[in-house]
């Protein structure tokens with residue numbers, strides 16, 4: 001039996017800098033470690049460092065080139081000179097330009113990639129850099145399995161928590177519905193606008209963007225897209241805005257801001273994610289499909305320029321009767337970002 005609570009405890013442990021074990025492999029997150037914690041974790045000084053193949057490719061490590069998936073794990077041998085600061089430089093691309101890397105690094109064969117992959121995934125869910133000290137001798141704070149992480153992320157666990165009337169600017173006839181799953185901290189919401197009329201609703205999947213939605217960032221198009229979606233749905237008579245807590249395309253606020261820092265150094269949004277060690281888009285649109293199903297909808301007209309959203313919904317059993325473009329005028333700060341979406345992530349712009 002998988003145990004989603006074990007995954008929730010492990011997320012908490014990682015953020016506090018405590019060791020965990022996944023399927024028997026002990027791990028300490030590099031981001032929340034310090035020299036003392038590392039010494040306590042790794043009393044024999046032999047642990048390796050686990051990073052993703054995207055990060056390994058950035059560091060030009062050997063034997064990672066064949067990995068097509070930037071999320072797949074790579075184990076770096078802990079050479080004697082790799083002390084805590086050197087491990088941090090391996091994990092954190094913000095230091096790449098300031099700290100020319102020493103090397104050479106040697107990669108080790110990972111006999112079983114599944115727990116290592118699960119660890120990288122758990123780091124992303126915890127909002128941490130995907131990098132671990134692996135194989136220490138310390139007793140773990142929490143022991144879990146890769147299946148426990150799957151259970152924690154299972155969209156079928158989402159349920160409606162409550163609902164209420166919520167008039168908003170642009171749509172006075174609206175109702176908010178909140179969703180929760182038992183162990184996850186994410187609280188997704190849907191805004192139901194207008195009254196069902198028998199036709200598939202006009203639906204927008206909006207991924208959380210604190211900088212764009214709340215602060216009015218000009219680096220992306222999220223804020224204007226959010227407000228334009230509410231107006232478009234209201235004008236269409238009936239539809240649903242899903243506000244998904246998938247900040248930074250699923251990597252979390254702090255990691256997105258790290259990506260922004262890399263963008264300040266000249267990398268685009270795709271390369272910044274890869275240098276950090278994440279997939280280009282880490283979102284799971286199964287959550288959106290589950291929310292629509294709980295709202296009684298199995299077919300939608302989808303407001304998006306992103307074919308991956310159409311594919312993600314359809315794969316999860318929601319028919320997309322029509323894709324409705326959702327394009328807004330660029331500004332001088334986001335023109336390059338939009339060009340990257342068009343040229344590198346398949347957005348139809």
Ligand SMILES: Nc1nc2c(ncn2[C@@H]2O[C@H](COP(=O)(O)OP(=O)(O)OP(=O)(O)O)[C@@H](O)[C@H]2O)c(=O)[nH]1
Pocket residue numbers: 205206207208209210220221222225246247248249250251256259260269273303304305306309326347
């Ligand atoms: N990792 C990362 N996330 C970003 C960046 N800029 C915006 N985001 C996030 O991207 C999400 C919005 O997704 P987009 O890819 O811009 O657009 P989309 O929603 O996939 O596509 P459309 O439906 O066509 O708008 C939000 O969660 C933002 O926080 C960035 O540079 N890096």
Ligand SMILES: [Zn+2]
Pocket residue numbers: 209211212213220221222223
């Ligand atoms: Zn944004």
